[in-house]
Amino acid sequence: MSETTNDISYCDVEGLIAPSTSLTLSRSRSLVEAIESQRLSFVRLIECRRRSDEDGKVEEVVVFDAEIERPQRCVYAIRKVERLAIVFAEDDGWYPEVLALRKNFPEVPHLNLRASELPRSLCLYDVSWSEVALRWTPARFVERIRHWLAETATGVLHQQDQPLEPVLLGNGLNIILPPDLFRDWMDSEPKSLQIGPAFPGKGCRTFATNTDRDAGGTSMLAVCIKTDPRQRTAINRQPRNLFELDELLASAGCNLREKLSKALDTVADKDRWNRRLLIVVGFPLIRNAKETVEITDAWAFLTPKSVAEVGIAIGLWIKMPGGNSLGLAISGLSEADEVAVPIEVISPQFGLSRESSAVASGVEPDPRKTIAIGAGALGSQVTQLLAKSGFGDWTIIDSDYLAPHNVARHGLSPTWIGWPKARAMAIELSSLYDTDPNPQFYEGEFVQESTHNADFQGCVDSADLILDMSASVPVARHLANDVQTSARRGSIFLNPSGNDLVMLFEDDDRQITLDCIEMQYYRAIAFEEGYEDHLKRPVGRVRYARSCRDVSSSIPTNLVALHAAIAASEVRSRIESPSASACLWRTALSPMNVTAFSMELSPVECQRIGDWTLIVSHHIVERLQRQRSCKLSNETGGVLVGSYDLHRKILYVVETIPSPPDSSEWPTLYIRGSKGLATEVERVGRVTDGQLEYVGEWHSHPDGCPCRPSQNDLKVFAWLTENMSDVGLPSLMAIAGQRHTEWYVGEMLKSGGWETANRE
Secondary structure (H helix, E strand, C coil), rough: CCEEECCECCCCCCCCCHHHHHCHHHHHHHHHHHCCCCCCCCCEEEEEEEEEECCCEEEEEEEEEEEEECCCCCCCCCCCCEEEEEEEEEECCCCCCEEEEEEECCCCCEECCCCCCCCCCEEECCCCHHHHHHHHCCCHHHHHHHHHHHHHHCCCCCCCCCCCCCCCCCCCCCCEEEECCCCCCCCCCCEEEECCCCCCCCEEEHHHHHCCCCCCEEEEEEEEEEEECCCCCCCCCCCEEEEHHHHHHHHHCCHHHHHHHHCCCCCCCCCCCCCEEEEEEEEEECCCCCCCCEEEEEEEEEEEEEEEHHHHHHEEEEEECCCEEEEEECCCHHHHHCCCCEEEEEEEEECCCHHHHHHHCCCCEEEEEEEEECCCHHHHHHHHHHHCEEEEEEEEEEECCCCCCCHHCCCHHHCCCCCHHHHHHHHHHCCCCCCCCCEEEEEEHHHCCEEEEEEHHHHHHHCCCCEEEECCCHHHHHHHCCCCCCCEEEEECCCCCCEEEEECCCCCCCCCCHHHHHHHHHHHHCCCCCCCCCCCCCCCCEEECCCCEEEECCEEEHHHHHHHHHHHHHHHHHCCCCEEEEEEEEEEECEEEEEEEEEECCEEEEEEEEEEEEEEEHHHHHHHHHHHHHHHHCCCCCEEEEEEEEEEEEEEEEEEEECCCCCCCCCEECCCCCCCHHHHHHHHHHHHHCEEEEEEEEECCCCCCCCCCCCCHHHHHHHHHHHCCCCCCCCCCEEEECCCCEEEECEEEECCCCCECEEE
């Protein structure tokens, strides 16, 4: 029966009428007391009821009229006075349900889905009940209801920047579907799924794989359907069978029977007829009639009936005599057949794809072919973080296996102990995205693989990016000088203590290669303030086996993870810029903070002199010229600092130590002193962990004089040659003149005038 007052028809409220004094639940009792004591304005108590839920637990209902402040012209037909029923549950584990009892209460945003459409249930909160309960009072609760109704009346309850409401509400069961199951949502063929077992407990999840194989789960057939775009988002009653689902989809311009008939008609395999049917429906949602689709809300409907039984229920097939085969029906069957097919509403999620992973990370997917050299503590975590954000089609290179002590800092779990790191990492990455090609891996040294493995060379040739995370100088030099590929290259490593992260990146055109960037990084830590302890090795090292080489640095796990996160983020930033870069992130531990340093890079010049390749930066050339100009009209000079690559016969010059104070500087003569020089050279070597050393001498010539060596220069060069050749190194001398600087390596020759030996 319905109650009618002033031509307003209300829904019946279940339960027995009870005196307000008989209420026992604290929240219902406090609400009634607040209303009866007239502490709540604009509210009038109608009645109270008591009833039991399906589990026999007490529910108490408070019915009252509330006055609503609303304009004369409303977007939604909210009346000045609305009758509401508040349902309080005995266990107090969920929000009190707020029901609008007026039968013609409008369909508005933010309604809860119920088994029956009426009375409509108001969705008041967007935070958990546990949070609401902490501050719940009758006054706040009633005011929340009145505010909800007032905002709904004016059409501003749902703000433009809020996500659109989901079409349905699930029942706690979720299904995770393959990400590419229905990419286009249109006219897709039915797909075979293997549904794994559900985990017990609230919010259980069932996993689905796109396969015909029997993996011990339930075999199903999935059909995908898409409705017309809809502006009204919420469906206000839960479909319980195929007939009710057909009715609901019809309001969205979708004929379920027709769609199912078309899809199931393609199922010729009799083995599929016995499978359960899963219907996946996509609801395109728009904010208003003039806008494009903002999101497609997906829902799944599972029936215990088989594909054959559903086909018969919708009038597609009939059972042939004998019951072992199906024939096409001449006409559809009655609606009662669809009612006999119950369905369960399931909230579907689609498995992780590169695209969805990138969206979750707030970045764009990037499938560029990427080689990771080194799958150690830092390399494994950087690679995993990048892959999980939708970055990279990966190839992993590492010759080591996962030892027990590695797990403390490694991205791999103890499950992989004893496995080759490269193989284990590739398997882990392959499990992220079912739709992407499996990562490749090589269980060998990078230098060996790139020189002896033709397949690997093909991988390198097709790469877009190569990240060296091996912390190996030979690997970095080989990558910079010997690997022929158009791929951009970067080097990422930690200092020995793990406090600092270093990232070196080539420019797009490789005008400054990794080895040259590395040299300028050494120059910065040797000659700029604040880096004195950057490469200092920690005192404590961990021995993990018996060999004298079986030692590992003690680096806190949290530092590796912190720097891996920075590196993963910065890789994306670096590839967006065409320029070369050298950056360092320093971590202070107490209190913890990270400071970023960017090192200025200088262009370089390469020249072939005899058997040697000389690489000098513009920085050192300009520095020599500045020191020359400051001492004019006298000559000046100093020593040159750099590094050797004896394997490739490359000589890098990065800096000069200025003229010692005991040097003799005259207009036509320079004699370098030695005071403090040995100490400074030793300091440079110590600070750079031996990477920079003394490599030669330089001096200036006055204005108007060419850069040809004098007799004194010849004597100095002969002395250099004798001393350097004793340790197997070439002699180097630079003469800075008025317009340029001339470099001499190995020997000096006179051929109608002085020239550098064998210059190419």
